[in-house]
Amino acid sequence: MSPKNIDKLNCSIASALDIIGEGWTILILREAFFGSRRFEDFQKHLGIARNILTVRLNKLCDSGVLVRVPIKVGAKRNEYRLTPMGSDLAVILIGLTQWGDRWLNPTQGAPVTFIERATGKAVADIAIFTRDGKKLKPRELAVKPGPGATAETIARLKLIPDVRRKKKKN
Amino acid sequence: MSPKNIDKLNCSIASALDIIGEGWTILILREAFFGSRRFEDFQKHLGIARNILTVRLNKLCDSGVLVRVPIKVGAKRNEYRLTPMGSDLAVILIGLTQWGDRWLNPTQGAPVTFIERATGKAVADIAIFTRDGKKLKPRELAVKPGPGATAETIARLKLIPDVRRKKKKN
DNA sequence: ATTTATTGGTTGCATTTTGCAACTGTTGCA
């Protein structure tokens, strides 16, 4: 991944990936969701190299996805906990899990299920809805430049209409 | 990322990441959602190295996320299109976009908006629901071993209860 | 029909990132 490009892409996906797109990072977050808090927890469960884990945890803390909390007041050791910003990634984690379950793991059941804590019941498949509650299929989706779009982005999204390359202008 | 570990993690997130977790892959998919189909489209828009693009496109085709379709019957050149498996990643793409918009881009508006094609109206924020339609906050979520869980996974998920490390058994 | 430009790659080499294993200082606990 080339950081120098990423800034220029004018896209929240790119900025998001700049934080959580590196190798291992999402798995680290998965462990955090699953209850890991301490360096050794992450290391043992993932088998990740310790130096890489250090770098990843630092980055996640710096960017506000995790917080480093001293284990006791004044202690030098600390644990890593999800911030609200980190917990807000649950959608992504669950989305990835469900996608993997659907397309990669169809035979043996899901290894892990996300449930509502209070009732123990599995959550629904994550889906895309309109603001008034209609579920959308992928085909019904489109993309348009938002308020923060650059000229380049706007030009790029012109590609979208289904029929292209019929003629070339300029 | 270490492939040799990934198999052993007994987790659909890991298998999903094995396919879409490498550098650039999600951005390539983003471009596909935005309308890119041909090698040069992806290359120009992302500024990705051409050899890496080749490798990524091959992998995405091999794993069924994209299909290679000849431009004309019998042509050797082809375009890359999202399969249903690929389109099903819309949730992830939109989720990442919205997360980036919320936490990384709050001042200037979203560069890109996902809309319902028919009406042009922006889609709702992706959220987690119970099967009977109640929206869940991250705090209300938990995780439990699914039907395909290994013994190791089951042991791992024991960590979850909020208070830990009170005592150590065994 | 021939030339030219564009497209869709491949190849080789430099740079960067990651993995691995050993080492160091710190803490918790008996």
Next chain:
DNA sequence: TGCAACAGTTGCAAAATGCAACCAATAAAT
């Protein structure tokens, strides 16, 4: 006080990525 587990750091080897040049096939222009 001593020992084991914890939380990293360091140095080097291996793998992934970036870059630029090159090549063959196709499409467009003359």
